[in-house]
Amino acid sequence: MSEGSWLPRTWGEAVPQVIWAVLVLGFGLEFCVSLLNADYGRALLAVVGLGGLLFMLIHAEQLRKQLLTVNPNLVFIAFALFLASIVLSSFVEEKRWPLSVWFPPGATLYQLVSSLTVIAVIGLGLLFFSMLLVVVQVVRQRPQIMSVRHPSAYLKDIHIYASSGGVTPLNPRFVARFARNGQRVRLYAEDRYYPAALMSPGLIHSPMVLLAEIKDFVVGQSIDIAIMTSFVNDGREMWRWGPPTEKPDPKTTFQSHASHRGRLVLLADDGAPEYFYFIIDQAAWDTPPNVIGQERFEFIQKWESENEQPK
16 A cells, blocks of 8 residues: 555555445445434444444454464354354344334334433443453463563673774673672573575574673672684684683684674573674684674664654
8 A cells, every 4th residue: 555545556455445445334324324214223233333343443453363362163163153143033033123123213212212221231231241351361360470570680781892803802702790699690602694605504503602600799790701712723713602711612613704693691590581682794714703792783773762852
């Protein structure tokens, strides 16, 4: 559909609009005709139908999601019962419209008020019953909602520093401070990369590598953890995930000449996992990897918030 217009541009957009237009027009014309003929029962049904269509248009996406979660067997049973109730009802047997006895043509004001009072009482009862069901559902879900609440984050003042290949080379590092006390946390590196090859196998998932384990920490305590360190292999400098070690595990070797997207995962014994994302540009074997942390992109939200402010 074209922006700023309700006119359809394809058959896929036109067919649903035509169906809705026919339904709305049918209920609208039925309401006008019934009102002119003093057939207030049919006019009331037309108004209810228009309200139902309006509700479906406004909450179409929510209704679709709810219907997808319903068991298909229950839908079939409900439809069968609904169809049977219509076929076996007096409206079909006597070939008359619903509420035609309550709102006969030429009814007096007293008859109209009495019928409307009965309908209002029934409607209020259904509304009260629906609200009661909602309250019961909320009360049942409250313990579950309380159970999934997690404590506050463990870390603050988070920075991921890229490496430096100058006179004093620096390894890529993760620097932060603890925002709460705790007994033990573990920091892992999770890496996924695209090899720079003509026949690339696609995105490759590397196994998670333990970077550090910290115990008995307190609020304000600083951490400075090496994300990657260099080592020499057959006279060539290479890089690996994690702290330095005498015998690096081949599974922890950093794959150069590839585009990396990864994250650091902080796991605590009594808290939810915390994630800190980064990307790495392609680099040669002898070039330190340039790790770019997610905090480098926080300016995007800042600029967007400035654009939203009135000038």
